[in-house]
Amino acid sequence: MAAMADMGFTTPTPIQRQALPILLAGANDFIGLASTGTGKTAAFGIPLIENIDSTTKDTQALVLSPTRELALQVAEQLTLLGKKKGVRVVTIYGGASYRTQIDGVKRGAHIVVATPGRLVDFLEQKMIKLQSVKTVVLDEADEMLSMGFKEALETILSATQPEDSDSVRAACRTWLFSATMSSEVRRLTSTYLENPETVSVNKVGGTADTIEQIYYTVKNSYKTEVIARLLQTAPEFYGIIFCQTKMEVAELADILTQRGFPADSLHGDKSQQEREATLKKFKQRQVKVIVATDVAARGLDIKDLTHVVNHSLPWDTESYVHRIGRTGRNGQKGTAITLVNPEQLTLLRRVMQNTKAVLTKGVVPSADEVAGLKIKDVMDKVSTMDSESVPLQLAMDLIQDLIQAEDINFKDLSKEELLARFIAAYFPNVFVKKDLMLDYMGDRVPRELLPRDPNDNRFTRGARGADRRDDRDDYRARRPFGAGRGASAPARGFRSEGARAEFSGGEQRAERTERPAFRDRPERAERTERPERSERAERAERSERSFRASANSDSRPARAERSERSERPQRAENDRPERRGDHPGIKRFRAPKRQYRD
Known part of the structure; x- marks a missing residue:
């Protein structure tokens, strides 16, 4: 005890x-x-x-x-x-x-x-x-x-x-x-x-009630910028940013350090001495941001963590629970932030269902908000400065000497204009002309995360779809057969007395028998007048009939017939009889050679 x-x-x-x-x-x-x-x-x-x-x-x-x-x-x-x-x-x-x-x-x-x-x-x-x-x-x-x-x-x-x-x-x-x-x-x-x-204790696989869970819909290319803005708008941030790979950890930690954030990394490639040194600096708050892989998801018993950020959503619910469990301990409040790209919306919904947690959609801070917070931080430092401090006294004496020497002239400037000139001179990058659209959903909640009607499922949708199909079939049955969309007249060839053709039953066949005969149709009457055949075609047809008759009357096998044909002398081209001159527009017809099997 x-x-x-x-x-x-x-x-x-x-x-x-x-x-x-x-x-x-x-x-x-x-x-x-x-x-x-x-x-x-x-x-x-x-x-x-x-x-x-x-x-x-x-x-x-x-x-x-x-x-x-x-x-x-x-x-x-x-x-x-x-x-x-x-x-x-x-x-x-x-x-x-x-x-x-x-x-x-x-x-x-x-x-x-x-x-x-x-x-x-x-x-x-x-x-x-x-x-x-x-x-x-x-x-x-x-x-x-x-x-x-x-x-x-x-x-x-x-x-x-x-x-x-x-x-x-x-x-x-x-x-x-x-x-x-x-x-x-x-x-x-x-x-x-x-x-x-x-x-x-509590719900198994669930999350603590002391953790506020927020998600941002951000594409991968903008995640670093969103994390930087969140760090700038949360000066009390003291937490861990989880990434999937060691390369992501190293790159994000380097970028945050270059931007002036007190950050360090923790992953499996670091030696044990480096890991212990990083944890020591983190516990002493010399470093306020740790970028880590899931190796550090367990065992980091560090008190008073305010935030946990998921650079990307883990693939299983257990890892998500363990990650965000680093904050909100011992009854204290904590914040868990998750950046979700379009491909992980369904995964986020599954995590929400498994943990029974409620995640709120966050609004990414704009560039103007970040600039305003930076300027306010500078103004707070200026206004809370001790008027009796030695550096301030030395600075005031220097300003008086410069004014007396007429090296500077601030008489024509108001206090507001003087502060504005000071901020523009020393913080030129705080203002941007056009802000980026970092949240690809804007103010809208993704469709995958909207609450669903329990009565709206694939079974009820199938039943309603069947009803719609029945209605559609009934509508088609009432329409004249062959009538297209918006057709107001019956199809060609049907009686115009308003008779309807049914798709089944004997009535359909009965009505079709009343249709006019093919030869009685006036638009096709011209096709019954066949043109006269050419003399060349008739001669070819007669030779073919005579050839068939001789083949049927001959009792010799086809092989002997072929050998007899081979003994016939070939006719030279010059010996061929002179053909009648046909009309130049007539194409000559050549009967195909027929082969007879044995």
Whole structure:
């Protein structure tokens, strides 16, 4: 209790209020579901400290964390909680020296806080033994599974069993804490936990009510400009900007630094020393903006974060919940901002449905608003300046000397004009002639995010579509057959007495029989007068008929006929009889050669 008082614990959080009595009573397996930043570390840390026997050097508790940062922060809190009892805590994580961590284990570690990857290395090299562990804590279990540590967890839990055991479960009690209850976490609990007691605080997979969630519809090319304007209009900003890739993190951090914002980056390519230096500057508020990947989404236990910005929407709801869970902790207000491009509107709607959260559409600050805030900030500094300060006195003396020497003349300028000239001279880039259209939706809410009528679904739409089709078919049935759109007269060939043609039944056939015969139609009467055939065509037809008759009367096979034909002497071109001269407009007709099969 003395250690808790030193750490400033006064009122337990909901997860602590429900979990502590169960865990202190000696529960075997336990599941704690609560949003990020609700005090889960103390919820399992206090029972761990109470169950530690500090008179021995054996490792009695193991805490697994998904990231280095979370492992370091959990170890720091456990050290503070157990300092009155003499509990030794050792942290095992990647990116740091093996020798230092091995020495800590050899000196005796009552509690080991580790990341799965480095702990598996220690087990394979037999640098640590876990048979004496009484409690295993899986902190942020959903994140460990999403990072691909399932096989590592199985190796670690089986290491708590005797060497001749084949069980995959831990030989001791297992406490699992998570912010979401995904299908992977559910399978993990059914495999490694036996009849666990469960405590669920708030809605599982939901977000804290203390977080105001805002989204901006912005295309990718304008996201950097929008973030810069949001930082300029929120001078109290102290938070994290999450990006999808390391390249985006590096580029955005460089641009913000060039524009004068106190920003730094945090991603997987940085060494552990660089990461720790960045976090130290951030905690001391030398840096107020951290641009990070999802590596930093867990474990950044930094107090009083005011904002979290999603440069782009994560692909799953769990990552969104963990990102924005960095702010709005311990009952304090926080703001979560998400920039959404047109391709992610459907994804944003799914996140809203899964988290049951209400996101408000924000208005991107205009260039005039940003300029006004900059000028107001300058004016506030001028008006609140101490009139007795030495720099101000020296500046006034210098101005008096310049006026007496007639080097400057401000007599003809009013105060407003003098301030305007000063701002235009020293802040020329604050004004723009034409502002950009940064929000591609303007003041409108995207169609994908509008509330939908529960009665308007694909089943009701199909029924209404069928009704419309029936009405359309009925309308077509009443129209004269063949009449186009806007046709007012019956089609050609139908009687004009108003008779209608039905599309089915015998009436249609009966009416069609009354139509005038083809030869009686006046417009086609000319086609019955066939022109006389040419003499050349008649001669070709007679030769073809005679050839067919001779072929049918001949009993010899066609092969002999062909051989006989081949023996005929070929007629020279000059021996051909002279043909009659035809009319030049007549095209000669050549009958095609016919082949007869055997």
